[in-house]
Every structure is written in C-alpha cells, then in structure tokens.
Amino acid sequence: MAQFRIIHGFPRLPTKHIMTEQRKAVALISGGLDSLLAAKVIQEQGIHVEGINFYTGFCVEGHTHAIRKKDQKKPKRNNALWVAEQLGIKLHIVDIVEEYKDIVFNPKHGYGANLNPCLDCKIFMVSKALEWIRKKDFDFIITGEVIGQRPMSQRKETMPVVSGESGAGDLLLRPLCAKNLPETRPESEGWVDRERLYDFSGRSRKPQMALAEKFGFKDYAQPAGGCCFLTDAQYSGKLADLWRARGSKQYEMDDIMLLKVGRHLRPAPHFKVIIAREEGEANFLQGYRKQFITIKTISHGGPLALIDGEPTAADIELAARLVARYSQGRDADLVELEVMDREGTSRALKVEPLKPHEIPQEWHI
Amino acid sequence: MSRVTLDARRLLCPMPVIRVQDRIETLTPGTILEAICTDPGVMNDIPAWCRINGHKVIETRSDRTEYIVVIEVGEEE
Numbered sequence: 001m002a003q004f005r006i007i008h009g010f011p012r013l014p015t016k017h018i019m020t021e022q023r024k025a026v027a028l029i030s031g032g033l034d035s036l037l038a039a040k041v042i043q044e045q046g047i048h049v050e051g052i053n054f055y056t057g058f059c060v061e062g063h064t065h066a067i068r069k070k071d072q073k074k075p076k077r078n079n080a081l082w083v084a085e086q087l088g089i090k091l092h093i094v095d096i097v098e099e100y101k102d103i104v105f106n107p108k109h110g111y112g113a114n115l116n117p118c119l120d121c122k123i124f125m126v127s128k129a130l131e132w133i134r135k136k137d138f139d140f141i142i143t144g145e146v147i148g149q150r151p152m153s154q155r156k157e158t159m160p161v162v163s164g165e166s167g168a169g170d171l172l173l174r175p176l177c178a179k180n181l182p183e184t185r186p187e188s189e190g191w192v193d194r195e196r197l198y199d200f201s202g203r204s205r206k207p208q209m210a211l212a213e214k215f216g217f218k219d220y221a222q223p224a225g226g227c228c229f230l231t232d233a234q235y236s237g238k239l240a241d242l243w244r245a246r247g248s249k250q251y252e253m254d255d256i257m258l259l260k261v262g263r264h265l266r267p268a269p270h271f272k273v274i275i276a277r278e279e280g281e282a283n284f285l286q287g288y289r290k291q292f293i294t295i296k297t298i299s300h301g302g303p304l305a306l307i308d309g310e311p312t313a314a315d316i317e318l319a320a321r322l323v324a325r326y327s328q329g330r331d332a333d334l335v336e337l338e339v340m341d342r343e344g345t346s347r348a349l350k351v352e353p354l355k356p357h358e359i360p361q362e363w364h365i
Numbered sequence: 366m367s368r369v370t371l372d373a374r375r376l377l378c379p380m381p382v383i384r385v386q387d388r389i390e391t392l393t394p395g396t397i398l399e400a401i402c403t404d405p406g407v408m409n410d411i412p413a414w415c416r417i418n419g420h421k422v423i424e425t426r427s428d429r430t431e432y433i434v435v436i437e438v439g440e441e442e
Binding site: 053055059077078080081082084085088089090091092093094095257287 | 375377378379380382383386406409410413414416417418419
C-alpha cells in the first residue's frame with residue numbers, strides 16, 4: 001500500500017488528496033545518454049531531481065581538449081553540464097580525486113580489460129551519492145545503469161552488488177531497467193510509478209535512442225569508448241609503466257595529467273622522456289619546468305620535452321638525442337639543444353640525433 | 366557589494382568549475398566573484414554551470430593567456 005509522509009500536521013491518512021512531501025532524487029550524471037534519460041524519466045513523474053557528477057581525474061570529459069592545439073577549434077562542451085541544462089536541473093560536481101586513488105590502487109572486484117575498476121568505481125560513486133542525499137535530505141538515488149550494457153559493471157549479477165556494497169540498498173533506482181529488477185523503495189512507497197519505468201537490457205542503444213527521440217533530445221553525447229581514461233589501453237599502459245618505474249602503485253594529479261600528453265619513451269627503468277607532439281602540448285608542458293628537467297631544441301624547430309626520473313649526465317645526452325630525432329633537425333649531423341634543470345639553470349648541448357633504428361620499439365610506452 | 370577573487374590558474378576543467386562552485390557556497394547572494402583561469406574551456410563551462418545553478422555571469426574577458434569570468438552570486442533557493 002502506498003504510504004505518504006505528511007507535513008504541516010495533517011492527520012496521518014493514506015489518501016492522495018492530502019498534501020504530500022515533494023520527493024527529491026539525485027541523479028548520477030556522467031554526461032552520456034543513459035543518465036540523461038534516467039533523470040528525465042523520474043522528472044516526468046513529478047520528482048525534484050538534481051544531478052551529481054564525480055570528478056576522478058581520469059574523466060575524459062573536460063580538460064584534454066584544452067591541451068592539444070588541434071582540438072581547440074572543436075566546441076568545448078562539458079557534457080554533464082549540457083545534460084543538466086537540457087533537464088533544467090542543478091548539477092553538483094564533486095572532486096573525488098584523492099579518495100578515488102584507493103579504488104584505482106586496490107579494486108576489490110578487480111580491473112576490467114585495462115586498469116578500469118568499473119564495478120568498484122560504480123559502488124564508490126553510489127556510496128558518495130548516498131552520503132550526499134543524507135546530507136541534503138534527498139530521498140533516493142538514480143543511475144542510468146542498464147542490465148547488460150557494460151561487460152563488467154552493468155550485468156544482472158552486479159546490480160545487487162552495487163546497491164548492496166554502496167549501502168544504498170533499495171534507495172537506488174535504475175529507471176531504464178527497473179522492471180527487470182526487484183522493486184525499490186521509491187516504487188514500493190509510491191513515490192514513483194513502476195509502470196512508467198523501463199525494462200531495457202543488453203548492449204543495443206536503440207531503446208535509448210527511441211526514448212531520446214520521444215523526449216525530444218538531440219545532439220546528446222555519442223558513446224565513444226566510455227567516459228574514463230582507465231578504459232583506454234594505451235593510457236592504462238602508461239599508468240602501469242609509471243607504477244612499475246616507481247615500484248609502487250602511486251600517482252599524483254600531475255602524473256595522471258601528464259600521461260594524457262605527448263609521446264612517452266622510456267630508454268631505461270629509471271627515467272622516461274615526455275616529448276610534446278605539437279604546440280598546445282608544448283605550452284602545457286612548459287608549466288612543469290620547475291618540476292622536471294626540460295630539453296628544447298635551439299638550432300632547429302622542435303618539441304619541448306620533460307625528463308621524468310633521475311637521469312645521469314649520459315641519460316640526459318641520450319634524451320637530448322631522442323628529442324633531436326623528433327625535431328626538424330632529425331637529419332642534421334648535429335642539433336643544439338638547451339637543457340634546463342629544475343632550478344632554472346640551463347646549458348647548451350650539441351648532439352647527433354638518434355637514427356630510427358636506434359630507438360627500440362619497447363621504449364615507446 | 367563585496368567583491369572576491371578566485372585564482373584558478375593552471376587548473377583544467379572541470380577543476381575551475383568545482384573551485385567556483387565550492388567558493389560560491391561560502392558567499393552571500395549579491396557578492397561578485399572574479400575567477401581567474403588559464404583553461405579556455407572555462408569560458409563555456411563556468412557560464413553553463415552558473416545558468417543551471419542560478420548565478421549570473423556579468424562579464425567574461427581574456428587576454429589569451431588568462432580567462433576571467435565575473436559572477437554575481439544568485440539567491441539561495
């Protein structure tokens with residue numbers, strides 16, 4: 001039987017004619033289509049919805065487009081903000097960079113195909129949303145999860161794992177596949193009508209696209225390999241290399257930013273060279289001059305490079321020869337470069353650029 | 366009307382938006398917040414965040430190295 005929480009001292013009667021409290025839900029908004037639709041479905045039932053978006057540091061959304069010059073002409077749209085604007089809801093963006101490290105280092109449920117801890121990530125985000133609704137006096141949580149949509153985190157077996165281990169329990173409602181799952185509290189209490197929820201399942205996007213059309217949503221973000229860099233094989237390879245080189249699973253924000261930028265080559269276990277691929281990346285790397293030894297070509301046009309690690313004088317010369325290889329002087333006999341240490345002291349160095357066959361494939365990370 | 370400045374230089378989106386959001390939570394309606402940033406993405410993202418959260422962008426300007434967004438804090442709902 002439906003129950004109603006009564007305000008303003010009305011008698012406790014289970015009738016729809018009395019004033020009932022406005023129910024409030026927070027929707028996890030990634031910026032993708034599923035979370036947009038899930039929030040809209042619940043809004044349509046008269047629930048007050050606000051959005052929450054978690055920033056882990058690995059979000060594809062956002063900053064990389066600010067780095068590469070070739071990408072700067074593309075429209076810069078934060079899809080989570082765009083979704084919130086389409087829905088006319090508030091969006092709360094939460095920085096979880098520090099707390100998220102534990103998830104990346106030690107995922108209880110393991111990694112996916114790369115270093116993506118998708119199931120632990122979802123559990124963590126729902127648990128953070130639960131903390132948020134308790135603090136803000138909201139009633140329940142919405143996600144855009146669909147059974148079978150993702151091979152690791154969105155399966156029939158993982159749905160109760162997310163709701164259980166996050167602590168959200170039956171306060172977690174997945175409007176797009178709710179009819180395939182046990183009734184949640186928002187449904188049993190009559191806050192939302194289960195009949196007006198959906199039974200989507202599987203990897204097909206057609207039901208979501210049809211629903212988007214029904215709601216009149218156009219220009220929504222197209223799925224392109226997920227919203228997290230950790231699902232990217234190349235990025236995960238660089239992160240694994242970083243951990244190997246340091247002998248432990250650690251990272252700081254600057255580390256994970258730098259993994260997104262430039263060519264990374266590791267000639268020896270104790271140092272690697274990050275070489276800008278274009279002007280935008282060079283400008284970005286300039287900001288790290290006080291934290292790394294930098295190398296810049298003088299005699300020819302060429303990239304800026306950072307050396308990460310503790311190189312010897314011979315290592316620096318090797319790095320300079322490598323950087324020269326990626327400069328316009330690659331075919332010259334000698335290329336002059338400027339090497340600057342972390343204190344800002346610079347010196348010139350003339351080197352012979354490495355030949356292609358002198359750069360083993362395994363140096364490329 | 367009080368005016369405060371937020372230094373969000375060298376941060377990439379969405380961090381400047383988060384800094385603006387967290388700072389606004391501590392300010393009273395009507396306060397002017399000037400966010401100084403270096404990521405050009407803020408020229409879209411901060412105004413979008415302000416529109417959905419009830420704050421008014423009263424000025425945006427740039428000298429190509431810094432991007433400045435001036436916001437009037439809206440009324441609390």
